[in-house]
Amino acid sequence: MSTDLSKFIRNKAFLDKVVTAEEAATWIEDGMTLGMSGFTLFGEPKLFPKALAERGKKEKFKIDLFTGASMGPAADQSMAEADIINLRVPYQGNPVQRKKINAGEIFYIDQHLSHVAESIRQGTYPSLDYAIIEAAAITEDGDIIPTGSVGNSPIFLDTAKHVIIELNISAPPEYEGMHDIYMQSAAGENTREAIPIFEVSKRIGTPGMKVDSAKVRGIIISSEPDIPSPLFEPNAETQQIADNLLSFLGEEVKAGRLTESLAPLQSGVGSVANAVLNGMKTSGFKDIVVASEVLQDGVFDLIDAGVVKFAAGTALSLSKKRVESLGKDLAKYKDKIVFRPQEISNHPEVIRRLGIISFNTALEVDIYGNVNSTHVGGTHMMNGIGGSGDFARNARITIFVTQSTAKDGKISAIVPFVAHVDHTNHDVDVIITEQGYADLRGLAPTQAAERIIENCMHPDYKQQARDYLAAAKERGGQTPHVLEKAFSWHTNLAEKGTMLIK
């Protein structure tokens, strides 16, 4: 390789550690626990996991794999295809891996993203044998500069026995200085300080991640490009959801509970959330601060539109178009974006202190406001809870958005009883669909049910839901149900292909 590596590896102690991915992959033994950087496909090592997967095709071994969040085709997919993953923690989104998880071939722990570092720190999980971390550079001081995500990398570097760096020399040099690395000390009396975030844009940590150079066993040189996420274009329905969200926020401003700069905003991952953000471009709100987990296209669009003045998160998740122009665009966003560890971006202390407004996408909502974010049909994992619980539980206003129906109307996203509960109605303030919004704050369960049915359900399902609620109320209770029919919409779908019961 003719590149002058000393530009990227600026500390001499690291220069002689360069290895190939194939060699580094031979260091992994059966049963080892690996922590990899990577979050919503950004900042993940790409050569190493592929090499490890190649080795897995010839040799029988399994690893337990921890990451920040979801990984792409080179990582999660190639390793899942090679059948080398025993346990996957804490989030994933790859179709091949998902299939094996749902077939019981890969164990998967779907954990709140802010809790992973704490679990590692407290020794709840086995300690990591290797951390494999993508980097944009290694500084003069031997600090590791991440690329497009921080995720759990600081705790992985801190606790792993050995470290492998995958140095990506094609990463934009502007990444350096965009991270704000802050580590918590142990929990306990007089052991942990308050997290000093009082203003989202004020830095509290360092640009790079500390690592004991003696632990770094190898540096793999990569020039793999960042991986885009498919994001569908906003359509009439997502625009209507955005409009409904904007009306709700507008009413809050009118009532004097919010100002036109709102409150620090968190938006979930995915096409609907992204489209909703996009729909805020002409909202009239201004000087918005984003305090989120993942920064998608929508956030960049809002910065461009002058609506968002600063954004903090732990990772990027961008469309093909944004990925392709990232190298040339990053300079202009450099003083408007900061990346923090996911333990900090998603920390209840910070979320509650800042009074964040949170909106995330629901897979399924029930008439009482309980939310299923993860399990299709109540049993099959889609991706994972991610950070939605971190934000939903502690936000000033917790909003869940969803289209009211799916599969050409055969599925109602609003059902009598969600077949899996990720967020209980205690944590859900507002439900928004393209039909309207239901503000559940200050409502008892039966009042909430009426509001959700009337404001948010698709007209095709309203009467069916009213009938269920009426029958349930006959039996009484704070949260009336007809238990033997609570999942009848789901079973009708399984048997007859639709939730419409004829």
Next chain:
Amino acid sequence: MSTDLSKFIRNKAFLDKVVTAEEAATWIEDGMTLGMSGFTLFGEPKLFPKALAERGKKEKFKIDLFTGASMGPAADQSMAEADIINLRVPYQGNPVQRKKINAGEIFYIDQHLSHVAESIRQGTYPSLDYAIIEAAAITEDGDIIPTGSVGNSPIFLDTAKHVIIELNISAPPEYEGMHDIYMQSAAGENTREAIPIFEVSKRIGTPGMKVDSAKVRGIIISSEPDIPSPLFEPNAETQQIADNLLSFLGEEVKAGRLTESLAPLQSGVGSVANAVLNGMKTSGFKDIVVASEVLQDGVFDLIDAGVVKFAAGTALSLSKKRVESLGKDLAKYKDKIVFRPQEISNHPEVIRRLGIISFNTALEVDIYGNVNSTHVGGTHMMNGIGGSGDFARNARITIFVTQSTAKDGKISAIVPFVAHVDHTNHDVDVIITEQGYADLRGLAPTQAAERIIENCMHPDYKQQARDYLAAAKERGGQTPHVLEKAFSWHTNLAEKGTMLIK
């Protein structure tokens, strides 16, 4: 009244405000919102609510009632009997009121106890017309000294248009100095400081609660005694649950994850939790700090036994014996106990910083570790979620305890699918019954299910659960279920009086 009131009302501006409860009760108008002190029957006004209830027997009016938590016979019960409550927030436990809630005659919002003050501060609820607060004294500076609970009283005093003090001249004078009143400012960027609790016993606030004297419309003089809670004596089963909890904690110490002083401990409200605490007397653990919500007999017993060195909470909940001796006992506990507002005792920032170990009682648990804390049969409210979610969601280790069966074995407390979810399996680390404990940390759902069934279920139900899980696994998924049979144990109970399916 011949008592020298100037001993209790030490600020002259308040001395001429003395009124009868009956007169104060006439100030309340139909549709008003009232905030009353009171938490687990301690520190609640007793004369005022009774007088208001009496008025309600002759006149038609309704109020919305906010408290700290549950109130006793003079308050919740008399007002529920008089049918003057429209809406009740955020917790209750009175049988008469419960019946009306489940009949749909009283609206009830069952809210996380740490969130109520925040909701009021943000204007989510209508502002309070009156705060009615029990006090042990009014200081020279006009501060209100609470009695046996703090709860939400500081935010009620701060935001209510008018204030009525129910001064209890029979309250032990030792209460003064035992409270630590700290108020949060508004959430937002650069508006709220970090909560400065780093050591449970270090005070961060003031002994009394601030109130604008101009808002105080009346002072009712009371000498009503504190109200005891029924607490059943520990029995063989609760002792076995305690022993299982102690084995679990012992293993954590052996593994080096805890020391013999453990970590700050929160224990739930109720007989089982109390009995479990009691069972820790001869545990060998020492210098334990309690950082809880409610301090029950068990905490006092552990202080007496020299096992607990300090305890913080927001309220007392004591048996008849302890209530009767409180006046003479309180002096000896004065430097070992502190009461804080429930927003602070239950605050995620504090819980997570201190790394609290939390144990609470479950009504029902499912094979995947989801917990129902509130709804009998999934529909009928028992008491409420209380602070269990505040602690469960943020604790270092979250434990739920329950006897494995109820009603002479006709009900299994462990079921395929809980009929109401208050805590999702993301937030539940350990399940303990008299049969044993299941440590779910680091387990995927199907692994967790096997461990819960084998370690915690009553033998009479094990095979029935194994059969359900096996049938569910045939259908696949991350969290396998046979949805049409998920509530079959519940419907069998409703139809045939037992969850045992023959």
